[in-house]
Amino acid sequence: MSETLTSDTSATALVTAREAACLTQEDLAQRSGLSVRAIRNLETGHTSRPRRQSLLLLAEALGLPPAAADRLLSRPGAGHRSGSPRRLPPAELPAAPRHRLVGREPLIASLRTLVTTREQRDHAQPAIVVGPPGSGKTSLVLQTAHGVRDQFPDGQVFVDLHPASSPPLGPDTLVRRILRSLGGVPAADNPEEAGAQLRDVLSTRHVLVVLDNADSEAQIRPLLVEDVSSAVLVAARRELPALPAQSLHRIGALSQWDAQAALEELVGPDRVQAEQQAALSILRSCARLPLALHIAGLWLAARPHRSLRDMAGRLLFEQDRLRALRVGDLSLQSSVAAHHRSLPLPVQTALAQLGTANDDFGVNDLVTRGVAPSRDMAMEILDELLYRQVLHISQIDDDGQIRYRLYDAVRLYVSHCLTASPAGCAAGGRV
Numbered sequence: 001m002s003e004t005l006t007s008d009t010s011a012t013a014l015v016t017a018r019e020a021a022c023l024t025q026e027d028l029a030q031r032s033g034l035s036v037r038a039i040r041n042l043e044t045g046h047t048s049r050p051r052r053q054s055l056l057l058l059a060e061a062l063g064l065p066p067a068a069a070d071r072l073l074s075r076p077g078a079g080h081r082s083g084s085p086r087r088l089p090p091a092e093l094p095a096a097p098r099h100r101l102v103g104r105e106p107l108i109a110s111l112r113t114l115v116t117t118r119e120q121r122d123h124a125q126p127a128i129v130v131g132p133p134g135s136g137k138t139s140l141v142l143q144t145a146h147g148v149r150d151q152f153p154d155g156q157v158f159v160d161l162h163p164a165s166s167p168p169l170g171p172d173t174l175v176r177r178i179l180r181s182l183g184g185v186p187a188a189d190n191p192e193e194a195g196a197q198l199r200d201v202l203s204t205r206h207v208l209v210v211l212d213n214a215d216s217e218a219q220i221r222p223l224l225v226e227d228v229s230s231a232v233l234v235a236a237r238r239e240l241p242a243l244p245a246q247s248l249h250r251i252g253a254l255s256q257w258d259a260q261a262a263l264e265e266l267v268g269p270d271r272v273q274a275e276q277q278a279a280l281s282i283l284r285s286c287a288r289l290p291l292a293l294h295i296a297g298l299w300l301a302a303r304p305h306r307s308l309r310d311m312a313g314r315l316l317f318e319q320d321r322l323r324a325l326r327v328g329d330l331s332l333q334s335s336v337a338a339h340h341r342s343l344p345l346p347v348q349t350a351l352a353q354l355g356t357a358n359d360d361f362g363v364n365d366l367v368t369r370g371v372a373p374s375r376d377m378a379m380e381i382l383d384e385l386l387y388r389q390v391l392h393i394s395q396i397d398d399d400g401q402i403r404y405r406l407y408d409a410v411r412l413y414v415s416h417c418l419t420a421s422p423a424g425c426a427a428g429g430r431v
Contacts, residue, residue, distance in 0.1 A: 011045050017062045018043075032061035038229060041204055051151065051206060089155035090181045093210065096146040097139045099294065100265055103258030104140055107249055111144040114247055115208065115231035116151045126220055126232040130239050131251040132389045132407040133339035134291035134332050137235035138212050140251065145210050145233055152231065154205035157181045162213040162237075162342055171195075175222050178209060195222050202230040211235070215342050217242045237342055239387045252392065252407075259288035266297030271308065278308035285315035286325070287408040291332055298327045319416045322409070336413040343388060350381050351390055351406075355414030360394045360403040 018028055025043070029036045034054060042050055042058075101108065107129075114127050129137050149156050157178050162168040169177065172191045175198050179187040182201055187194045201207070202223065207230040209223060214236040220243055223232045240246065254262060263279060264272045272279045286292035300311055314324040325332040340348065353371045354361070363378045372378035382404055385391045394405040406414075 011043055014039075014058060015043050017064060021062055023062075028058070028061060032057045034058070037203070037226075041229070051153075053151075089153065090157055090183075091149075091155065092158040092181060093145050093149065093156050094142060094158060096142050101136065101139060101143055101290075102262040102265060103254045104136065104143075104251070107251070108140065108144050108147070111141075111233070111249070112148050115144070115233055116148050125245045125247050126223065126234055126243065127247045127249070128214075128220075128234045128236050128240060128243070129249045129251060130236045130389060132289075132392075132410065133237075133335040134289045134409050135251050135253070136290035137251065139290070141210055141212070141233050141235045145208060148231075149208060152206045152208040154207045154230075155182060156208040156210065158210045158212070160212045161219050162215065162338075164338060168213075168215065168342070169219065171218050171222050174219060178223075182207065198222060199225045203228055206230060208233065213237055213338075213342070214240070216240070237339055238389055241387070253288040254290060254293070256283065256288065259283045259286070259293055262290065262293045263297050266294070267300045267308070271300075275308040278312040281312040282308065282315060285312070285321060289332070289409060291330070291335060292325050292409070295325045295327050295330050295332060298330070302327070318412055322412050322417060332409055333413060333417060336409050337417070339389070340410075340413060343390070347384055347388055347390075350385065351410070351414055352418065354385075354391075354406060355411060355418070357406060358411060360405050362401055362403050 018025070021028075023031070025036050025039045028034075029039055032039075034057060038054065039058075042054070111127050111129075114125070129140055131137050145156065145158075159169065159174060159177055161174070172194070175191070175194045176187045179194065179198055179201070182205070184201070185197065188197060199222075202209075202225045209230065209232045211219070211232070211234045214220060214234050215238050217240045220232070220234060220240065224244070239248065239250075253259075260272065260279065260283060263282065282296055283293070286296055296311055296315070300306065300308065303310075315321050322333040322336070340351075343351070350371055353369065354366075357365075363375050363382065366372045366378035366381060367375060372381050382391070382402075386393070386404070389407070390410045391404045391406045393402055395403045397403065
C-alpha cells in the first residue's frame with residue numbers, strides 16, 4: 001500500500017530546505033551522493049518510508065541546523081490512506097544458517113556493503129554468487145540477506161527459481177510472483193505491463209529480492225531497474241555473462257585451514273586434534289566442500305561415542321561416498337542431482353562421457369575420447385561445462401594449454417549414481 005505524506009513529513013521538509021538553500025534537485029544529488037530520481041521520489045512522496053541513512057546524507061548536504069535536521073529525519077508512519085487495512089511488508093526469507101560460514105565472512109561483508117549502498121548508484125547491479133553444487137551458495141546469500149533486512153523496510157522477497165521436482169520459473173511467472181508478494185495493484189495480464197509494474201515498485205520502494213537456483217539471464221532481467229532503491233541478491237547455478245553491470249562472486253572449496261575450522265565448529269577442536277590424521281582424511285574425502293563438511297560434522301556431533309576414524313572409513317571408498325554424506329534431510333547427492341537435472345541434455349551427455357575422468361584433461365583429450373568431433377567443438381563444450389559449474393580450471397601448462405578437472409562431487413555422481421540402482425545410490429531429501 002502506498003502512503004500519503006502530510007505537510008508535516010520529511011517530504012515537505014526536504015523541499016523547503018532545498019529551496020531555502022537555492023539548490024536544484026541535481027545540485028542536491030551531486031552534494032549528497034544520492035540519485036536525482038531518489039530525491040525526486042522523496043519530495044513527491046513516492047518513497048513512503050525513506051531510509052534514515054538517505055535522510056542523514058541529505059541533512060548533511062543541506063547543512064541543516066539541528067532543529068531543521070530533526071524535522072527532516074522525522075520519518076512518516078501514520079499518514080496512510082484510510083478505508084483499507086494496511087498490508088505488512090513481506091518477510092519471506094528462510095531461516096539463516098545457524099552455523100558460522102567459516103571462510104565466507106569477508107565475502108558476506110562485501111555483499112552486505114554492496115546491497116545496502118545501491119541508493120548511491122545510477123543503475124541496478126545484481127549481486128550474484130555462483131559455484132558448484134554443495135559450495136554453500138544458498139546459505140551464503142541467506143546469511144547476507146538476514147544481516148541487511150532492516151535496511152529494506154518495504155519487504156524481503158525470496159523465490160526459488162527451480163524448486164525440486166518442478167520446472168524452472170520463467171520471467172513472466174517470476175514477475176507475477178514478486179508482485180503478489182509486494183501487494184498493491186494486481187499484476188496486469190499483459191507480461192509487458194506486469195514487468196513495468198514491477199519496475200515501478202522496485203524503483204520507489206526499498207525491497208530486497210533474493211533469488212535461489214538461477215540458471216539464466218532471462219530470470220534476472222525483469223529486476224534490472226535504473227535508479228533502483230531495491231536490491232537483488234542471487235544464488236546461481238551457472239555464470240550469467242550476458243547480464244549487464246553485475247557483481248559476480250565465484251565460490252568453491254574452502255582452504256585447508258578453513259575446512260578444518262569448519263569441521264571443528266561442529267565436532268569440537270579437542271576431538272579433531274585428537275584424531276588429526278582421520279580429520280585430514282575426512283577433509284580430503286569431502287574435497288573441502290562446505291556442504292559435505294557440514295554433513296560429516298553433523299553426523300559426528302550427533303554421535304559423540306563414534307570416532308572420526310569411523311567417519312573417515314565411511315568415506316574411504318568413493319563409490320559409497322555420496323551415500324554416506326547424508327544426515328537427516330541433508331544430502332550432498334541431492335544437491336548434485338538437482339544441479340544435474342537443470343543441465344541441458346547435450347551438457348548431460350558430454351558430462352556422462354567425462355564421468356570416469358578422475359584426473360586433469362584438456363581440449364585434445366575430448367577429441368581423443370570422442371566427446372567432441374573437433375577442437376573448436378571441444379572448446380565450446382569445455383566453456384559450457386565451466387560456466388555450468390561442473391568443472392574448473394586446474395592448471396595452465398607452460399605452453400598455455402588449459403587443463404580442466406571435474407568437481408569431485410559431480411564426478412562421483414556421474415560415475416556411481418547415474419547408472420546405479422536406486423538402492424545402491426539412493427538420493428536423499430531436500431538440501
